[in-house]
Amino acid sequence: MRDTTRRPLLLALLVVSALLAVWLVARAADTGPTGGTDATQRHTASASASASPSVSGTDPVSGLPWIAESALPREARDTLALIAAGGPFPYPRNDNQTFQNREGLLPQERRGYYKEFTVETPGEDDRGPRRIVTGAGGEKYWTEDHYDSFERIREGT
Structure with missing residues (x-):
């Protein structure tokens, strides 16, 4: 039995x-990590969503809060201008280099998808904690606490 x-x-x-x-x-x-076409389609969709005039709320792709470009510190806006111009960057060994997203706070993407850029911090004698991270799909993220948190930058606002 x-x-x-x-x-x-x-x-x-x-x-x-x-x-x-x-x-x-x-x-x-x-x-899991995605390749170029799917990621580009997702980020293109989020870019069209970012065209709305509101800067409050959450980015539907990353789940991160939006921050208006105009709300960033002057140094961050200067860094955005350097990124658009292709440099030169103040820390060439560190800027425009792969950001690995070890913290997992940004959307999961293939290695090399994200690049990081230093944002000068007044009063710091080193690179300081502020960065802008860009994605291959054109999206940009802001951190003022060395990757402990991120906000999605809404450019042109």
């Missing part, structure tokens, strides 16, 4: 385990 009740239980446990494994693999595929 005992063997006949164990077999259905083991079979049910095996089926549930297999379904859980399939679900986890499918979920990882949905949230």
Whole structure:
């Protein structure tokens, strides 16, 4: 009697385990790193959403709060102008280099997708904590606390 009740239980446990494994693999595929076309389409869609006049709220792609370009410190706006001009950057060994997103606060993308740029911090004798991080899709992010938090920059506002 005992063997006949164990077999259905083991079979049910095996089926549930297999379904859980399939679900986890499918979920990882949905949230894992993406290549250029999908990422570009997502960021292009978010760029069109950013054309609205409101600067409050949350970016639907990254889940991060928006910050208006005009609300950034002058040094950050200067860095945005340098990025648009292609440099020269004040810290060439560090600026325009790959940002690895180790903190996982930005949308997950392939390695090399993000670049970081130093934003001068008055009173600091080193690079300081402020950065702008850009994505290959044109999106830009601001951190004033050395990657502990980010805001999505709404340019032209």
